[in-house]
Amino acid sequence: MPRASKDWSQAPLVLCALSIPLLSVASLFVGVSDVSFSTLFGSDGRALQVLLISRIPRTIALVLAGAGMAVAGTIMQMLARNRFVEPSTAGTVESATLGILTVMLFAPGLPVIAKAAVAATFAMAGTSLFLAIIRRIPLRSILLVPLVGIMLGGVINAVSTFFAYRFDMLQSLGAWTSGDFSGVLRGRYELLWISFALTVVAYMAARRFTVAGMGDDFTTNIGLNYRRIVALGLAIVSMVTAVVVVTVGMIPFLGLIIPNVVSMMLGDNLKRSLPWVATLGAGFVLACDIVGRLILYPYEVPIGTVVGVVGSVFFLYLLLRKNARVA
Amino acid sequence: MIEINDVQKAYGDAIVVKGVSLALPKGGITSIIGPNGAGKSTLLSMISRLLPMDRGRVLVDGLDVTTTKSDVLAKRLSILRQDNHMTARLTVRDLVAFGRYPYSHDRPTVEDRAHVEKALGFLDLEPLADRFLDELSGGQRQRAFVAMVLCQDTDYALFDEPLNNLDMRHASAMMRLLRRAADEFGKTVVLVLHDINFASCYSDHIVAMRAGEVAFQGTPEAVMRKEVLTGIFETEIDIHDIEDRRIAVFY
Numbered sequence: 001m002p003r004a005s006k007d008w009s010q011a012p013l014v015l016c017a018l019s020i021p022l023l024s025v026a027s028l029f030v031g032v033s034d035v036s037f038s039t040l041f042g043s044d045g046r047a048l049q050v051l052l053i054s055r056i057p058r059t060i061a062l063v064l065a066g067a068g069m070a071v072a073g074t075i076m077q078m079l080a081r082n083r084f085v086e087p088s089t090a091g092t093v094e095s096a097t098l099g100i101l102t103v104m105l106f107a108p109g110l111p112v113i114a115k116a117a118v119a120a121t122f123a124m125a126g127t128s129l130f131l132a133i134i135r136r137i138p139l140r141s142i143l144l145v146p147l148v149g150i151m152l153g154g155v156i157n158a159v160s161t162f163f164a165y166r167f168d169m170l171q172s173l174g175a176w177t178s179g180d181f182s183g184v185l186r187g188r189y190e191l192l193w194i195s196f197a198l199t200v201v202a203y204m205a206a207r208r209f210t211v212a213g214m215g216d217d218f219t220t221n222i223g224l225n226y227r228r229i230v231a232l233g234l235a236i237v238s239m240v241t242a243v244v245v246v247t248v249g250m251i252p253f254l255g256l257i258i259p260n261v262v263s264m265m266l267g268d269n270l271k272r273s274l275p276w277v278a279t280l281g282a283g284f285v286l287a288c289d290i291v292g293r294l295i296l297y298p299y300e301v302p303i304g305t306v307v308g309v310v311g312s313v314f315f316l317y318l319l320l321r322k323n324a325r326v327a
Numbered sequence: 328m329i330e331i332n333d334v335q336k337a338y339g340d341a342i343v344v345k346g347v348s349l350a351l352p353k354g355g356i357t358s359i360i361g362p363n364g365a366g367k368s369t370l371l372s373m374i375s376r377l378l379p380m381d382r383g384r385v386l387v388d389g390l391d392v393t394t395t396k397s398d399v400l401a402k403r404l405s406i407l408r409q410d411n412h413m414t415a416r417l418t419v420r421d422l423v424a425f426g427r428y429p430y431s432h433d434r435p436t437v438e439d440r441a442h443v444e445k446a447l448g449f450l451d452l453e454p455l456a457d458r459f460l461d462e463l464s465g466g467q468r469q470r471a472f473v474a475m476v477l478c479q480d481t482d483y484a485l486f487d488e489p490l491n492n493l494d495m496r497h498a499s500a501m502m503r504l505l506r507r508a509a510d511e512f513g514k515t516v517v518l519v520l521h522d523i524n525f526a527s528c529y530s531d532h533i534v535a536m537r538a539g540e541v542a543f544q545g546t547p548e549a550v551m552r553k554e555v556l557t558g559i560f561e562t563e564i565d566i567h568d569i570e571d572r573r574i575a576v577f578y
Contacts, residue, residue, distance in 0.1 A: 078415065207433050211425065213415030217377050217408045222428040222479070223401025267459055268415040 013265065017279045020063075023286040027059040030290055032298045053186045061189040062181055062289050063282040065248055068195035068240040070281025071202050071274060073255020074262075075233045076127075078213035078270070080134060083263075084146035084318070086255030087127075087241045091152040093250045095126025096242045097176045098160045105167060112246060116191055119242035124234055126156060131230070143319070179244075179251040179304035181289055191247050195240045199278055202236050206270035209233060213268055251285065251304060253311020258284060260318060328353045329374060329483065329517070334383035336369050343369045345539040346383065353388075353482075355531035356509050356516045360523050360550075362560050365536040367519045368409070368487050374517075375406035375485050387483060401429035404483040405476045409491055419463070419471045420456040423447060426478030446478035450504070465492035473501065477508065484508065485517045490525065498522075502529045527551045527573050535559045547573060 028051060029035055035055060039047035073086035080090065087093050099122030103115045110118075130152055134145050157177075164173040202209070208229045211219050216226040244251065258281045266273045285303065288310065292301040329351040336344040344366040351357050359367045372378035374385050376392040385392045387404050405426075417425075423446050427439040447453050450470045460468050469492050476484055489505070490498045502525055508514045509531075520526045526533055526547070533550040535543040537559050543550055550556070551573035556564040564577045 207428075210415055210417070211428070214417075214425075217372075217406070218425075220377055220397060221375070221401065221406050222425060223396075223398030224428070225397060263416055267417055267421070269417055269421045 010266070013262070013276050013280070016283055017276075020279065020283045020286065023283060023290065024059050024063070026290055027062065027286055028055045030293050031055065054184070057186045057189050058181050058184040058289075059286070061184045061192055061248060062285050064189075064192040064196050065179075065181075065244045065251065066254065066282040066285030067278035068192070068199050068281075069244055069251055069254045070258040070277045070284075071199045072237045072240040074259040074270065074274065074277050075202060075209055075237050076255065077259055078209045078268070079230055079233045079237075080131065080145060081213060081215065082134075082142055082145040083260060084142065084256065084315075085149060086253070086259070087123075087237060088153070088250060088252045089146045089256070090149040091126040091130045091156055092123045092237060092241045093177075093245060093252075094153040094156040094160065096120070096123040096238070096245045097173065097250070098122055098126075098156055099242065100176055100246060101160050101164060101169065101173065104169060104172065105163065112191060116194075116239075116242050116246045119246055120239045123238035123242050126152070127234055127238060131234075176245050176249050177304075178302050179249040179307065180300075180302035181248055182300050182302070184248060189247055191243050195243045198236045198240050203274050203278075205229075205232060206274050210268060210270045249302075249304060252308050253315060254281060254285065254307055256318075257311055257314045260314075328388065329515075330386040331370075331374065332383050332385070334370070334373055334385060335381045336366075336373060336378065337381055343539055344373070344380075347536075347539075347541055348383075349534065349541055349544070351515070351517060351534075352532060353515050354509065354513060356505060356518065356529055357532040357534060358518045358520045358526035358530040359534045359536060360520055360526050360559075361536035361542070364538075366539040367536050370536070371406070371485055371487050371517070371519050372408070375404060376400060377406060377408070398429055401479070401481075403481055404485065405479040405481040406485040407472055407476050407487065407489065409488040416459055416461055418457050418459055419452055419474075420447065422460060422471055423452075423475045423478050426475040426480070429479065442478050442480065446474040449477060450474040466494060466497045469493060470497070470501070473504075481514075483515045483517065487519045488521060489518060490520065490522060498525065505529070523551070523556065523575050527575065551575065 033050045035047045035050050040051065076085050076087060076090055077083055096119040099119035100115055103110055103118045130149050133148055133152065137144060137148065160173060164170045208224060211222065211224055212226060212229045212233065219226040219229065259277055262273050262276050262280060266276060288306040289303045292303050292306045295301055331347055331349040333346045333348050334344060335342065335346050347370060359371065361367050369378065373380045374392065376397065390400065390403065392400060420443060424435060424443050426446065427435060427442055431439050447456050450473060452470060452474055455463060455467060460471060463471065473489060489501055493501055505516050506529055509516050530547055533544065533547055534541060535550055542559050543555050551566055553564060553566050556575060562577060564575050567574050567576060
């Protein structure tokens, strides 16, 4: 696949990026309550209130969560050295969910940020376990790695479901495992700014994650500490996942689709590609959420479902694609 | 000089490297040869701190590889392993540029860029510089990794099977290039080689290993002898002198 001149190879990405302001504006005006330019400046101020309390927070939440999860997916792929790994195929999301459930059972009164911290700790433990397992698989077949992650996630999820069932919390469990932005209101999404801050940290360490993606020998050879990079990556991935799961619920496959698309077009020099990953992640989540709001209007389809459908198809495409690069 | 002192490595009950002591001279090309499972690659990995040793120590110009900071060593010694199984999709130029990481970390300088271009030129990689590694043939990719190691510009450069994936033309070109690195730039090159004839023709010093131990070492003339090689490889090997070169025939 010879590349055309640099400008053209990035053209589709630039188009996507340009569409994000449009999508954001659309996101502000799509919904059951009538918010439009005419009602916005109407006398009762109701539309303005809806905009400020619901629509703007929702749009910001979409952008932050989308960017964060896409970047988390990229980092996971570098750490696991596998294209098919992301927080929902590595046990990260399920561990975070188990963490929240644990808090809800033992200390339901804790503030949200403490809940997120516990969820992040669980996520880190689960993901470390995943990385430890795949390191012990003698023949690291590329398909075996995500399978192990999905199975590990299944086991952890079974534990969560058992306790949620015993303590009558299945409904809450459903909320965390299926991403949904309809409940985002002012005062209930701000935690996601943590995810934004972590995305910035990830960008600053981008070259290190690229190096880690070349393997531990490669990393040691140029004088870097592989374990330290893995620890940093794990911390970022776990915290981003925890924050997203706590505030809006899991968005499956996002961390799989976006990093793979960007990698196919731009490669994996993260210093160059990570901004695109974040931008496209935000745009993709915005678009899926708007689709979810429109498809059964006036009802909403949760974004987890929309992304799940698109993501499964894309996952199959990745698996079946001819000349699939054997990672 | 690389001083290897009583270095040992075991995997479970199997001792792969048995208390090896060895001094690799500074300058020139040293080749480590020996049958499969002799412990050549394991020894090379321990010298380059990729693998912890169970016992003993390795000094590179007096620096203990286990206690010296990794980023300090990265400016002295570089290592290229044989399996460069990679996930990150990089262009050749990006890869080569990572050779400068020990010097400038996250901020490549103008000088670094000059080093990168020089290394690309040295290996005839300019036409491929903007191609992704996964779009290259095995041999081209191997050259890209060697360019990265040269770009790292260390006194010692260690290569595990650098001729893997290379056809005859590229294999001998690679050996001539390593020869130039040693002769013109004063690098110390240490190779693990399978092909004993390449070792014979291009090395200054040969170390022969067998069953985790150093079986014999010396100049190519001293090592390339019927009775020495037959013992090491446990197979009938004849030596012929062809135009000043000692060639082993074992087919």
